[in-house]
Amino acid sequence: MIAGITGAGGVRLAVREVGDADKPPIVLLHGWSANSAAWAGQLADPTLTAHHRLVAVDLRGHGGSDAPDPAEGGYADPAVWAGDVAAVLERTGPAVLVGWSYGGLVITDYLRERGTDGVAGIVLVGAITEIGPGNPGGAVGPAWDGLMRPALSDDPAVAVPALTALAGRMTASPLPGAAVQRLLSDMLRVPPAVRAALFRRTLGSADVLVRASVPALIVHGERDEVISPRAAEYAGGKIPGARLRWFPDVGHMPFVERAAEFNAVLGEFAGSTTSH
Numbered sequence: 001m002i003a004g005i006t007g008a009g010g011v012r013l014a015v016r017e018v019g020d021a022d023k024p025p026i027v028l029l030h031g032w033s034a035n036s037a038a039w040a041g042q043l044a045d046p047t048l049t050a051h052h053r054l055v056a057v058d059l060r061g062h063g064g065s066d067a068p069d070p071a072e073g074g075y076a077d078p079a080v081w082a083g084d085v086a087a088v089l090e091r092t093g094p095a096v097l098v099g100w101s102y103g104g105l106v107i108t109d110y111l112r113e114r115g116t117d118g119v120a121g122i123v124l125v126g127a128i129t130e131i132g133p134g135n136p137g138g139a140v141g142p143a144w145d146g147l148m149r150p151a152l153s154d155d156p157a158v159a160v161p162a163l164t165a166l167a168g169r170m171t172a173s174p175l176p177g178a179a180v181q182r183l184l185s186d187m188l189r190v191p192p193a194v195r196a197a198l199f200r201r202t203l204g205s206a207d208v209l210v211r212a213s214v215p216a217l218i219v220h221g222e223r224d225e226v227i228s229p230r231a232a233e234y235a236g237g238k239i240p241g242a243r244l245r246w247f248p249d250v251g252h253m254p255f256v257e258r259a260a261e262f263n264a265v266l267g268e269f270a271g272s273t274t275s276h
Helices: 036-043 046-051 078-092 102-114 156-168 177-189 192-197 229-238 259-273
Strands: 002-006 012-018 025-029 053-057 095-100 119-125 216-221 243-247
Touching: 002 078, 012 036, 012 078, 025 036, 025 078, 025 102, 036 053, 036 177, 036 259, 046 259, 053 078, 078 095, 078 102, 095 102, 095 259, 102 119, 119 259, 156 177, 216 229, 216 259, 229 243, 243 259
Parallel strands: 025 053, 025 095, 095 119, 119 216, 216 243
Antiparallel strands: 002 012, 012 053
């Protein structure tokens, strides 16, 4: 089911919900220039949906959510991202938060502003928890080499080839051409100004991560070329008691490349938080 909720500043956020509404919720937050469709392999998993309520959110500026102008949209404001997550948690009740890529930074924004209120656990998947030069929790990989500036351009002749190249490097093994085109389509759905605004931040999070007091799981592909494995190691070294799960021969999308294994790991972790 696709529904809408009201996030910070009145921005409408599109969400996909599946599973039993009475089961413990898992909230799925996608990455930069993606949308909730990225989680198709989880939303369709019969075991996950039998034991959990899955709520996949289109972040502001992405997918079916509102895309306010960057001058007013709060894309660089942790309080705005935290407000969006709070609106989702108000709908679901206490939930496990799963953040892929930029979604990990959104989770960190929430922890920074609201602490662990309403958070049963956190899962960081190929994720950043910081952003900007000199912040190791935001370390990117070689997939961005020569592509960052053109990927943010409003000139399609510049942006489309860069985004196509980036989409092709999301996984360790090549995806079918149709799947790469779907990733590209999702990227192009995000206005260029929003794509750029999400990177217009410099933010360290060491003090936030060391205060995280809920169960934490960090999942990262060993061959991730989009977000460096160093970002996972950094978060794992800061969050108390965090478990680090490496996926060999996997790139930036373990939930796609090894969907069955990822779903089992996520289900086991989420189930363990219900007694926390």
